[in-house]
Amino acid sequence: MKLHFHNTLGRKLQEFESLEPGRVGMYCCGPTVYHYAHIGNLRTYVNEDFLRRALEYAGYAVNHVVNITDVGHLTSDADDGDDKMEKGAAREGRTVWEIAAHYTEAFLRDWQRLNLLQPTHWPKATDYIPQQISLVQELESRGYAYRTSDALYFDTEKFAAYGDFAGIKMDKLLAGVRVDLGDKKNPTDFALWKISPKDKRRAMEWESPWGVGFPGWHVECSAMSTALIGKTLDIHCGGTDHIRVHHTNEIAQSECAHDGVPFAxxxxxxxxxKTEDSDKMSKSSGEFLTLQVLVDRGFHALDYRYFCATAHYRKFLTFSWPNLESARDAHRAFRRRTAPLVAAFQASQVPSATLPGDAKIWQDRFEEALGQDLNIPKALGVAQTLARETALTEALRGRLLLDWDRVLGLSLEVSLPEPEAEAVDDDEAARIDALVAARTVARESKNWPEADRIRKELADLKVVVTDTPTGPTWKKA
RNA sequence: GGUGCCAUACCCAAGUGGCUAGGGAGCGGUCUGCAAAACCGUCAACCCCGGUUCGAAUCCGGGUGGCACCUCCA
Known part of the structure; x- marks a missing residue:
């Protein structure tokens, strides 16, 4: 099975090949744990999970690294700006370490609820300070760094290919008036190590050859990816917003420190x-939606996962409640349709070695979609169509769907828990049970008007009755 | 100002030169007393104007509208 991806490096579709056969080193930029992740952040991790799963589906062993940034960097590359972690701590009256622990925990909880596979490594930036210092030392010894009063900076002029990745035309950028140079030589120069002012103590700071301070915010990704994967990554992921500054700087640092060895x-x-009023979700603009808010509104985390699967990762997806509801309905119907198929396969005990020819065609269609720049929405369409394709036996369809679920990650083999029903006290439950029993009596004597009258009465109590082969069930709406 | 992206039916959304994408909603039906679920059927689109081509949603030019990045951000 062949995989093709749109490579930002070169901006074109390219057949994927790993450096080492059968093994992939994949680094994904993770969260800064100064606040809850919003559903826009989470979309990226869901998409990266589809990628991880597609790679494993294709037979690769994936060394997957997601960093946890628990050290504050400044809110800008210039000298001013606040430290996000310290800001979070001030906001909540806790220490930065407490903030990091709390939001890391919340993040990992979302991760699990979305059924994202655990990365091979979850490195924390604060656990890799020595590696970051030595990376900066490499750069300094090779002449890529210079000192100012407050920091050690990377001199982007020394890296000829600096603007190539993002397509920045350096001469045009220089004309920009929005960048305050401060002590920097070039507007694109960025801090490798920030030195704490003599008269001020920071909550997080470390000894270094340049004085007590903390690492620049791009350094950690370079240092940790090298430590855990190697100098050259097969795949590096992130949001589009990172192309311009963060990833451009990661490339500069890494390749200069490694004598030109390609970084990724x-x-x-x-x-x-995006939200409906065309804004991207952003924490700095105030209100934002978390996964918990969706859950509180009665959605399952996997409804959101399904929602993400309906759009290609390189396209904007517009969030709105109706859009999410539509995805939820599609998701729930899909599960109801596939559950009997999966059950039929599990009961069939068919040896899963070879696939009959007519099933192979479906398999190929699914894999082809994955191979086309990870076209999950298309792959999902294939799965939806197969679920209704009666030309194949139920067991065979169940087998294919279960296999594909290794990529879709919807946990089709288990049923979704019912949404939290409104709490009902014992007295009320007893009254409802009595009404339902009375209705059953009426139904048994085919007294339909009476049965319907009771259904109506229950409806007034916000109770919905559903008749099943094993008798009626009810739940509070 | 610089760079880049997008426009597909009621809604979401695939599609990169000929081959029914898919889903949700709606409508009609089958089946269950009714309801729910399921199943079947149905509906409809390629922003505008030119061009290339036997053939364009798809390629090219122009226009209009929307958006993103260039400051922390997924």
């Missing part, structure tokens, strides 16, 4: 989730 071979960038 494939760059995949996720497009944003």
């Amino acid at each position: 071979r494939f760059w995949l960038h996720n497009e944003f989730l």
Whole structure:
């Protein structure tokens, strides 16, 4: 099975090949844990999970690294700006370490609820300070760094290919008036190590050859990816917003420190989730939606996962409640349709070695979609169509769907828990049970008007009765 | 100002030169007393104007509208 990805490096579709046969080193930029992740952040991790799963589906062993940024960097590359972690701590009256622990935990909980596979490594930036310092030392010894009063900066002029990745035309950028140079030599120069002012203590700071301070915000990704994967990554992922500054700087740092060894071979960038009024979701603009808010509104986390699967990762996806509801309905119907098929396969005990020819065609269609720049919406369409394709036996369809679910990650083999029903006290439950029993009596004597009258009465109590082969069930609406 | 992206039916959304994408909603039906679910059927689109071509949603030019990045961001 062949995989093709749109590589930001070169901006074109390219057949994927790993450096080492059968093995993939994949680094994905993770969260800064100063606040909850919003559903826009999470879209990226869901898409990266589809990628991870598609690679494993294709037979690769994936060394998957997602960093946890628990050290504050400044809110800008210039000298001013606040530290996000310290800001979070001030906001909540806690220490930065408490903030990091709390939001890391919340993040991992979302990760699990979305059924995202655990990365091979979850490195924390603060656990890799020595590696970051030595990376900066490499750069300094090779002449790529210079000192100012407050920091050690990377001199982007020394890296000829600096603007290539993002398509920045350096001469035009220089004409820009929005960049305050401060002590920097070039507007694109960025801090490798920030030195704490003599008279001020920071919550997080470390000794270094340049004085007590903290690493620049691009350094951690370079240092940790090298430590855990190697100098050259097969795949590096992130949001489109990172192309311009973060990833451009990661490339500069890494390749200069490693004497030109290419930093990453494939760059995949996720497009944003937008809200209806065309804003991207952003924490800095105030209100934002978390996964918990969706859950509180009665959605299952996997409804959101399905929602993400309906759009290609390089396209904007517009969030609105009706759009999410539509995806939820599609998701629930899909599960109801596939559950009997999966059950039929599990009961059939068919040896799963070879696939009959007519099933092979479906398999090929699904894999082809994955291979076309990870076209999950198309793959999902194939799955939806197969679920209704009666030319294949139920067991065979169940077998294919279960196999494909290794990529879709919807946990089709288990049923989704019912949404939290409104709490009902014992007295009320007893009254409802009595009414339902009375209705059953009426139905048994075919007294339909009476049965319907009771259904109506229950409806007034916000109770919905559903008749099943094993008798009626009810739930509070 | 610089760079780039997008426009597909009621809604979401695939599609990159000929081959029914898919889903949700709606409508009609089958089946269950009714309801729910399921199943079947149905509906409809390629922003505008030119061009290339036997053939264009798809390629090219122009226009209009929307958006993103260039400051922390997924």
